[in-house]
Amino acid sequence: MSTKSFFNIGIAGAGLLGRLMAWRLSEKGHQVTLFESGRLEKPVGACHTAAGMISPLSELFHCPLPIYQLGMQSLQHWPSWVSQLEQTTGTNVDYREKGSILIAHPQDRNELLQFQQELNAKLGPENRDQLQWLDNSALRNLEPELDRFDQGLYLSSEADIDNRKLLLALLKALKQNKIEIRENTSVDCTPETIQTKSGSEHFDLVIDTRGLGAKQQISGLRGVRGEVMVVETPEVELNRPVRLLHPRYQLYAVPRANNQAVIGATEIESEDRSPISLRSTMELSSALYSIHPAFAEARVIETRVNCRPATMDNLPVVESEPGLIRINGLFRHGYLLAPALVIQAEAEISRLTQTTEQVT
Ligand SMILES: Cc1cc2nc3c(=O)[nH]c(=O)nc-3n(C[C@H](O)[C@H](O)[C@H](O)COP(=O)(O)OP(=O)(O)OC[C@H]3O[C@@H](n4cnc5c(N)ncnc54)[C@H](O)[C@@H]3O)c2cc1C
Structure with a gap:
């Protein structure tokens, strides 16, 4: 291990975690080299x-409490990180703190009640004000386009971000911080060493954020296929993410700039990244149409397929050994969990630098 207070750090994988880590560590004065098997302008990871x-x-409905707790921690960091990033790069990443809305068709009212009961039980009495039951008029006040629904739930503390804008803003910040970027370079990681096809490179510390690319190194890591569609219509204006609760389908619509919305997502136990299936297209489209008939004329401008990196218990892993930190298994929670996990890794790195300073 080096005897410096600023490390020479190699990061493998320039997805969401790799970019965030590289940005934060370069801001703190560490010397960072970022390796990516693809290209940074056109990311191929789940983050894109x-x-x-x-x-x-x-997410708490399907997940254990730690996901919620880490997510709430992340929500404390996102606003200041986004504002720093936007100021230094002169970009806008459309971070929005407008909460989200859950709706169900009248015959599925039990889905909403069940969701509310389950969350209340998990959150305990002190946190119950985070869920707000909406009648038709309260729902209309928040989302006029949802006026055909009698009831809904408002989760006011939730946020969302334009992930593609964020990834590009981070790339811009990395270039401004003059970190060394190696694109089209597939690597392997061992303590203090990154191996490329052309040889080994030594670092004080290696951080492995390769997502599914680290499958051989993280026990039980698997890919979970997810399919989304991007639609465009000026006819339906939503102000925040909307989820439709349904006994059979999961659907969300996340409004984006220029009358677009991301519609998703399937969750299939498969590592197949081939194009979206006809069945998924039909299910997402018909569920979307059931929210508002004007979606019928929306244009499908893009479909996206990728695999979420998940562990056997769907919880994230942060593993540390001398010279190597691995962060992985963010599953369907990358944007939800990344800041909290980055902060954990930073604490470990500052512990390591202090230890090496004491050694000198
Ligand atoms: C359909 C879908 C919808 C989602 N929606 C949400 C959401 O709304 N909110 C949320 O919080 N999360 C969401 N997620 C999950 C989120 O995208 C992931 O959890 C997150 O991207 C994981 O980040 P990561 O950096 O660990 O991995 P990735 O984003 O997959 O990045 C890994 C990077 O490592 C690179 N790499 C791989 N192997 C190598 C190698 N050998 N050498 C060099 N580089 C390598 C890859 O090219 C990639 O760039 C969604 C995922 C999907 C698929």
């Missing part, structure tokens, strides 16, 4: 496919 929701409450 995602819908960018930062939704600890919605």
Whole structure:
């Protein structure tokens, strides 16, 4: 291990975690080299496919409490990180703190009640004000386009971000910070060493953020296929992410600039990244149409497919050994969890630098 207070750090994988880590560490004065098997302008990782929701409450329905707790921590960091990033790069990443809305058709009212009961039980009495029951008029006040629904739930603390704008802003910041970027370079990671096809490079510390690319190194890591569509219509204006609760389908619509919305997402136990299936297209489209008939005339401008990197228990892993930190398994929670996990890794790095300073 080096005896410096600023490390020479190699990061493998320039997805969401790799970019965030590289940005934060370069801001703190560490010397960073970032390796990516693809290209940074055109990311291929799950980060590029995602819908960018930062939704600890919605996720708590299916997930254990730590996902919610880490998500709430992340929500404390996103605003200042985004504002620093936007100021230094002169870009806008459309971070929005407008909460999200859950709706159900009248015959599925039980889905909403069940969601509310489950969350209330998990959150405990002190946090119950995070869920707000909406009648038709309260719903209309927040989302006029949802006036055909009698009831809904409002999760006011949730946020979302335009993931693609964020990834480009981070790239711009990395270039401004003059970090060394190696694109089209597939690598392997061991403590203090990154191996490329042309040889080994030594670092004080290696950080492995390769997502599914680290499958051989993270026990039980698997890909979970997710399919989304991007639609465009000026006819339906939503102000925040909307989720439709349904006994059979999962659907969300995340409004984006220029009358676009990201519609998703399937969750299929498969590592197949081939194009979206006809069945998924039909299910997403018909569920979307059931929210508002004007979606019938929306144009499908893009479909995206990717695999979420997930562990066997769907919880993230932060593993540390001398000279190597691995962060992985962010599953469907990359944007939700990344800041909290980056902060954990930073604490570990500052512990390491202090230890080496004491050694000198
Ligand atoms: C359809 C879908 C919707 C989603 N929606 C949301 C959402 O709304 N909110 C949310 O919080 N999360 C969402 N996610 C999850 C989120 O996208 C992931 O959790 C997140 O992208 C994981 O980040 P990561 O940096 O660990 O991995 P990735 O984003 O996959 O990045 C890994 C990077 O490592 C690179 N790499 C791989 N192997 C190598 C190698 N050998 N050498 C060099 N580089 C390598 C890859 O090319 C890639 O750039 C969604 C995911 C999908 C698929």
